[in-house]
Amino acid sequence: MKRIIKYLNILFLTGLILGCGSDDKTVDVILESVTSGGVLRTIDINNNLIYNDLLLEFDEGANYTLTLEEQDNQNGELLDQIEIYARFVENTRIDTNMDGVINDDDDDLSTEEGLIRTLTASDFQPGERGVPISVITFTADEFLTFTGVDESKLQGKDDFAIRFVLKLKDGRTFSVDDANGNVSGGSYFSSPYTYRTTIGCTITETLAGTYTYNVTSLIPAPGGRSQCNSMSLPSGEVTWTEDEDRGEYSTTDLSFGQFDNCYTGTFNTINFSKGTIIWDCTKLVADGEIIVEEDTNDEEEFTYTYKITQIMGTDITIDFSNSAGDRGTVVLTRPDSKTWPVLFKAEDD
Structure with missing residues (x-):
C-alpha cells in the first residue's frame, strides 16, 4: 500500500510540473510539494x-x-x-x-x-x-x-x-x-x-584608427571552396572604430583582405560590417563574423581567430584562421608611428 501511495505522489507531482509553463512555476511546485x-x-x-x-x-x-x-x-x-x-x-x-x-x-x-x-x-x-x-x-x-x-x-x-x-x-x-x-x-x-x-x-589607450596591413602567407582549407592567390597576397588598410564598450572596435575587415583574395566570385554578397576586435588584456580577439550569400540566398557566417606571434614597435604579427579552415599571417602597422601597448604579448606555439 505504501508503494502505491508513493507512486501516486510521484505521478501527481510530475503532472503538476509538466502542467507549469515556466521555470518559476516549476520551482514553486517543487518547493511546495516535496521535502528538499x-x-x-x-x-x-x-x-x-x-x-x-x-x-x-x-x-x-x-x-x-x-x-x-x-x-x-x-x-x-x-x-x-x-x-x-x-x-x-x-x-x-x-x-x-x-x-x-x-x-x-x-x-x-x-x-x-x-x-x-x-x-x-x-x-x-x-x-x-x-x-x-x-x-x-x-x-x-x-x-x-x-x-x-x-x-x-x-x-x-x-x-x-x-x-x-x-x-x-x-x-x-x-x-x-x-x-x-x-x-x-x-x-x-x-x-x-x-x-x-x-x-x-585596464584599457590604457584607444586602438581606434586606420592600420596598414601586409599579408605574408595564405593557406586555403584543404578540400574547401577557397582558391587563394598566393602570388598576389593582400595588402591595404583596415579601420577600427571604437564602440560603446571601451576596448571594443568595429573593423572594416576581419580577414585583412584574405576573404576577397580566396573567395573571388564565390558569393553573391559579402558583408564585412559585423566584425569586431576586442582588446582582451594581452590578446586581440576577433569577434563577430563575415556574412555571405550564395545563389541559394542562404546566409553563411565565417568567424575568425587571432594569435599574436610577434610585436616589434609599430608592427604586430598575427596568425589568423577562419571557421572554414583557411589560414594566414598578417603584419599590422599602427598609424602615426605609435607603438603597440606593452600589455600585448606574443603567444608561444
Whole structure:
C-alpha cells in the first residue's frame, strides 16, 4: 500500500510540473510539494575587478559583487548560515626555470582555499519572491589581504575562486559537489555554489584608427571552396572604430583582405560590417563574423581567430584562421608611428 501511495505522489507531482509553463512555476511546485534541501540561486554578477598592468595595482574601487537568493521548502526559514571560501588562482604562469614546460617546478602564486567570510540569516532580506536575498560584495583589497598574494605580481586573467557552503538549521549542508546539472547550470536555478572572478585589464589607450596591413602567407582549407592567390597576397588598410564598450572596435575587415583574395566570385554578397576586435588584456580577439550569400540566398557566417606571434614597435604579427579552415599571417602597422601597448604579448606555439 505504501508503494502505491508513493507512486501516486510521484505521478501527481510530475503532472503538476509538466502542467507549469515556466521555470518559476516549476520551482514553486517543487518547493511546495516535496521535502528538499536548499539552493543558492544566482540573481546577478557584477565583476569590477580591473587591474592596471602598468601601475601593477587594481583600479580604485575594484570589487566583485554577487546577488544571491536562498531557496528551501520553507521559504528561507531553514537558512542557518553560509560559509564562503576563497583562494587565488594564477592563470598566467610562465616557465620560470626555463626548462621548456610549465609544471610544478615553476613558480605558482596560487593559494590554498580558506574561509573568508560567514553569512547568517540576518545578512539576507526578503526578496520579491518572498525568499531571502543578499547582495555580497568583495573588494580587491579584501581578496588580497585574505590570500596574501603580492598585488604587484598579478596579471589580467588571473582570478580569485569563491566557493559557497549553504548550511541549514536541520544540520544539512550543500555545496558544489551536491548540485546536479539542473541546479548548478539550469535556466532557473543557476546555483553553481562556486564562482571564478576573472581579473580584467585596464584599457590604457584607444586602438581606434586606420592600420596598414601586409599579408605574408595564405593557406586555403584543404578540400574547401577557397582558391587563394598566393602570388598576389593582400595588402591595404583596415579601420577600427571604437564602440560603446571601451576596448571594443568595429573593423572594416576581419580577414585583412584574405576573404576577397580566396573567395573571388564565390558569393553573391559579402558583408564585412559585423566584425569586431576586442582588446582582451594581452590578446586581440576577433569577434563577430563575415556574412555571405550564395545563389541559394542562404546566409553563411565565417568567424575568425587571432594569435599574436610577434610585436616589434609599430608592427604586430598575427596568425589568423577562419571557421572554414583557411589560414594566414598578417603584419599590422599602427598609424602615426605609435607603438603597440606593452600589455600585448606574443603567444608561444
